Amino acid sequence: MEQKNLVPKRRFKEFQNTSAWEQRKLGEVADIIGGGTPSTSNEEYWDGDIDWYSPVEIGEQIYVDSSQKKITELGLQKSSAKILPIGTVLFTSRAGIGNTAILAKEGATNQGFQSIVPHKDELDSYFIYSRTHELKRYGETNGAGSTFVEVSGKQMAQMPILIPTLEEQKKIGGFFERLDNLITLHQRKLEKMKALKSAYLSEMFPAEGEPVPKRRFAGFTQAWEQRKLGEMMEVTSVKRIHQSDWTDEGVRFLRARDIVCASKGEEPTDYLYISQEKYDEYSRISGKVKVGDLLVTGVGTIGVPLLVTQEEPLYFKDGNIIWFKNEKQLDGNFFYYSFIGESIQKYIRDVAGIGTVGTYTIDSGKKTPIQIPSYEEQEKIGNFFKQLDHLITLHQRKLEKLQYIKKAYLNEMFV
Structure with a gap:
């Protein structure tokens, strides 16, 4: 590797004219220590004072300082695990390889870890923790076996790592x-x-x-009124558009999964459209979606609403999406939030059926109860x-x- 490649693109000012980073093996600047588990049938090994971590406890948290399980000194000896010092970087080394956390107090781990104990004069804990993505990638590529992947302490110790002072x-x-x-x-x-x-x-x-x-x-004291949506507005769908009519531009064409994406604040991977001519032709039959209308998914992830808030024309897939023609019977925002509330969502779950692929139909839409x-x-x-x-x-x-x-x-x- 050439010297010029051993310097990062961005560096703190005081280090810009200092030495290049040095390539080392992880085992040269840290001790790699595996965990162990004693017999779970022996109760005297447990309920001690030593925090004992399992991989399920290593989530998105950075520092860990209290385990759900405690182990005794005797249990620790029987497990072949060691007490790890503050600053140890825990690394999950089996299925789910590469989750990391930093010990904020002394503790020990089960056999699902290869823990990195930095040499204090050579490696900073947070520096190596910040390289979690690199540790994870190395662990995955060096795991052995097709059904049970694991990275050993010896493998971790051989990991090449570039470090500055x-x-x-x-x-x-x-x-x-x-x-x-x-x-x-x-x-x-x-x-x-x-x-x-x-x-x-x-x-x-x-x-x-x-x-x-x-x-x-x-200022509001009156009781709310119980109604069914089919009594208040037309609940329907549109004339079917065939896949051969989909285009790359024109009038936006929605599928149920597009509405689910919108509910999560995500963008769909593939936008679909139909031609303006086809939209005009079919809208003369079905009518046009208007501001304040609600479109609700009827297949897949059912009962997800989309409030129409813009005048731009749009069309959607019949059968997959239920159309509530609001016509200002309800305030649009109130209508939308009523639909994501527990009362209507429970009704949708109840009518969707159990043990089959759930569907929310036009008929179910008409019978949907709402309190207003x-x-x-x-x-x-x-x-x-x-x-x-x-x-x-x-x-x-x-x-x-x-x-x-x-x-x-x-x-x-x-x-």
Whole structure:
């Protein structure tokens, strides 16, 4: 390897004119220590004071400091495992290879790990933790066996690794630790917002058998009215479009999976369209989808709604999507959030059938029960959830931006 290739694209200013990174073997700068498990039938081995980790406990968390299971000194001796010091990087070495976490307090592991104990004068814990993707890739390519993949401590010790001085490692590790903390903070904010939305959905719509919700805006006291959607609006579909009529441009053509993608904030991998001429021809028969209408998946992942919010023409796959022609009978946002609430979703699960491929049909759509307050209260509720979803989207975008930044820095700050 040429000297020029041993320098990262992006480097902290104080290290820009210093030495190139050095290629070493992981086992030269860290001890690789496997875990072990004593007999589970011997109770005296367990319920001790030593944290004892299994691979299922290593998720997306960075630092771990408390295991679900504790082991005794005797159990540790019988397992052939060792107590690992603070700063050890746990590495899952069997099925599900490559999950990592840093020990925040001493602990031990079962046999599903090859743990990396950095030599304090040669390797920084967070520096090597930040190379999780590289560790994972190496573990997968060096695992043995076709049905039970595992990487050994000897294999891990031979892993080639490029490292700068310990001072530069700590600078890089500290940078990624701050970035990871920021990502974790935004993940928690996003999870909190989603939990808040779920709680409000259960409180701001009446529970089964109840005439009013637990939580209401001030000034609204009347009981909600129970109706069936088929009594309020036309529930239908459209004239069938054949696959041969699909095009690469024109009027957007929706399938059930496109609606599912939209509900997750994702983009479909393949957009479909039909010609303007075909849309005009078929819309004269079926009518045109309007703002405020609701399209709901009837096959696959059933009961997922899409509120039409724009005037642009669109068409959809008949049979797979149920069309609720709202005609301003309900506030559009209220209609949408009623549909993702537990009451309507439970009805859809009940009518879809058990033991077969579930479907939500036009007939089921007509019989779908809905509880409704005054139009004014509907607007209040609909706008509230719309604003809440807007905040969730902002948090999601911030998180995705930080994750993208981290990925870019990982590519540029390591050799």
